[in-house]
Amino acid sequence: MRSFIKFADNLSTSMGKAFSWCIVILMGGTCYEVFMAYVLNAPTLWNFDFSLQMYGAIFMMAGAYTLSTEAHVRGDVIYRLFKPRTQGWIDLILYFIFFFPGVLALAFYGFDYAALAWKIKETSWNSPAQIQIYMAKSLIPLSGILLTIQGISEVFRSIICIQTGQWPARLVVAEETEKILMRAAEEGGEPKDVI
Numbered sequence: 001m002r003s004f005i006k007f008a009d010n011l012s013t014s015m016g017k018a019f020s021w022c023i024v025i026l027m028g029g030t031c032y033e034v035f036m037a038y039v040l041n042a043p044t045l046w047n048f049d050f051s052l053q054m055y056g057a058i059f060m061m062a063g064a065y066t067l068s069t070e071a072h073v074r075g076d077v078i079y080r081l082f083k084p085r086t087q088g089w090i091d092l093i094l095y096f097i098f099f100f101p102g103v104l105a106l107a108f109y110g111f112d113y114a115a116l117a118w119k120i121k122e123t124s125w126n127s128p129a130q131i132q133i134y135m136a137k138s139l140i141p142l143s144g145i146l147l148t149i150q151g152i153s154e155v156f157r158s159i160i161c162i163q164t165g166q167w168p169a170r171l172v173v174a175e176e177t178e179k180i181l182m183r184a185a186e187e188g189g190e191p192k193d194v195i
Helices: 002-019 021-039 047-061 063-068 084-119 139-164 177-187
Strands: none
Touching: 002 021, 002 047, 002 063, 002 139, 021 047, 047 063, 047 139, 063 139, 084 139
């Protein structure tokens, strides 16, 4: 189980970091459009759809990375008061009730959706530029597959926590700001990890 957790964390981190470069591309496209529209008075037809595709790629492909770092928004006001074994049981049950049905539907139905888009070489219907979107639709089942792999890893984490009473270490740790500030206050210094 631990080797699969390591594999899933490495895969999710690699994909998340790779697709984070879409932010740079998105920013470049936005700056280009602003320059063309306001300086040269010649706005482009394609940039809006391009921006939507870049944002969609970032949003979909960052899901598994965000899950692997525990960075998703979570209402854990009561959950954090429980012992790790109880947290493990709660996570294990909720992954099967809520998480897997959604991401498996995303992977399976997303595959059909993307396959149809490739078959007809789908273009954007709401754009005068008619840019191709079938390649971007391929990210839908891919994100479902990555989330499924990371979800299996999270189930294994829950099982290990139930067995040992401790959560396995994560490859990348996302620490809450309040914990960083509390630790800094206890040490009597300024927080170094908060920007």
